[in-house]
Amino acid sequence: MTEPLANAYREFAHNAPLYAELGAGVAGDRELLAWLDGLPQGKRQPNLVFAAYRLVAGTPSGWTEFETTLKDRRDEVEAVMLARRTQTNEAARCALMLPLLAALPQPLALLEVGASAGLCLLPDRYAYDYDDGAHTLGTGPPVVRCRTEGSPPLPTRLPEIAWRAGLDLDPIDVFDEDRIRWLELLIWPGMEHRVETLHHAVAVARQDPPRIVQGDLTTSDLDDLAAEAPSDATLVIFHTAVLFYVPRVGRAIFRTKVRELGATWLACEGPDILGFENDRDDVMALTRDGERVAYADGHGGYLSWG
Numbered sequence: 655m656t657e658p659l660a661n662a663y664r665e666f667a668h669n670a671p672l673y674a675e676l677g678a679g680v681a682g683d684r685e686l687l688a689w690l691d692g693l694p695q696g697k698r699q700p701n702l703v704f705a706a707y708r709l710v711a712g713t714p715s716g717w718t719e720f721e722t723t724l725k726d727r728r729d730e731v732e733a734v735m736l737a738r739r740t741q742t743n744e745a746a747r748c749a750l751m752l753p754l755l756a757a758l759p760q761p762l763a764l765l766e767v768g769a770s771a772g773l774c775l776l777p778d779r780y781a782y783d784y785d786d787g788a789h790t791l792g793t794g795p796p797v798v799r800c801r802t803e804g805s806p807p808l809p810t811r812l813p814e815i816a817w818r819a820g821l822d823l824d825p826i827d828v829f830d831e832d833r834i835r836w837l838e839l840l841i842w843p844g845m846e847h848r849v850e851t852l853h854h855a856v857a858v859a860r861q862d863p864p865r866i867v868q869g870d871l872t873t874s875d876l877d878d879l880a881a882e883a884p885s886d887a888t889l890v891i892f893h894t895a896v897l898f899y900v901p902r903v904g905r906a907i908f909r910t911k912v913r914e915l916g917a918t919w920l921a922c923e924g925p926d927i928l929g930f931e932n933d934r935d936d937v938m939a940l941t942r943d944g945e946r947v948a949y950a951d952g953h954g955g956y957l958s959w960g
């Protein structure tokens with residue numbers, strides 16, 4: 655029973671040394687695997703355990719500290735795991751969307767589904783640095799850094815956004831310190847630049863928070879929100895790292911709705927989620943109206959056009 659779970663831990667976070675060490679440790683610890691196996695579905699994944707541990711006991715120095723402390727404080731860690739979910743909000747993904755947004759007729763009405771705290775709804779309020787200073791625009795912080803390949807059409811102007819709103823099953827209030835702290839803990843150790851971007855983007859959002867409505871992207875919640883968009887702006891419905899959480903049938907309902915609403919549809923998701931061949935598990939596909947235009951790093955670090 656515990657073998658698939660052991661593999662998930664063994665294969666977790668190869669590019670984050672501390673989490674790779676903890677993952678390997680859990681994979682070889684029958685007692686911890688048995689405990690995890692007894693938790694409900696969706697509550698056993700490595701990032702949830704490690705973030706819950708860090709909330710309870712801080713970031714461990716390595717496997718020995720983690721194992722000892724987890725065995726001492728397992729009830730506290732489990733309570734956090736049962737109460738919380740993994741969630742992200744990566745403002746750096748705006749660097750991937752920017753060329754597509756800027757190429758559309760302006761102004762834009764931006765509707766993000768799976769918006770989390772809405773940090774990806776603010777692409778006009780960040781600074782961008784593509785290719786180590788080769789192409790910059792906007793005012794930061796945050797300064798979102800992105801490497802490119804294949805000459806994406808990098809814009810010289812930020813998009814003009816006339817209206818913006820988000821939809822999420824579980825919206826995050828940017829003023830809720832506890833929820834922001836949890837977002838921070840879900841970022842793997844060693845990726846401090848992502849924590850820094852999160853803090854800066856939250857500070858920007860707090861100046862004028864985007865409106866995030868609680869609702870489901872597969873239902874009339876989407877139609878109701880889209881109906882509020884001004885008709886003289888280009889309606890863009892977009893999402894990043896969301897459809898993985900939506901069952902296949904829900905994804906099809908969503909795509910039909912977007913078509914019926916006459917919106918431009920931008921997506922950044924795992925290639926297989928969008929129906930493309932996936933020979934790499936570390937990239938996202940970036941699509942416009944269902945056509946793939948690029949592959950990209952899941953956290954906005956690079957954009958490979960074409």
Ligand SMILES: C[S@@+](CC[C@H](N)C(=O)[O-])C[C@H]1O[C@@H](n2cnc3c(N)ncnc32)[C@H](O)[C@@H]1O
Nearest residue numbers: 742743744768770822823824870871894896899
């Ligand atoms: C991994 S987070 C990504 C957040 C953000 N798009 C980003 O790229 O940083 C996925 C988000 O999708 C939301 N979500 C999942 N299923 C949803 C649904 N059916 N309708 C609306 N939101 C959903 C979750 O609550 C979560 O906030």
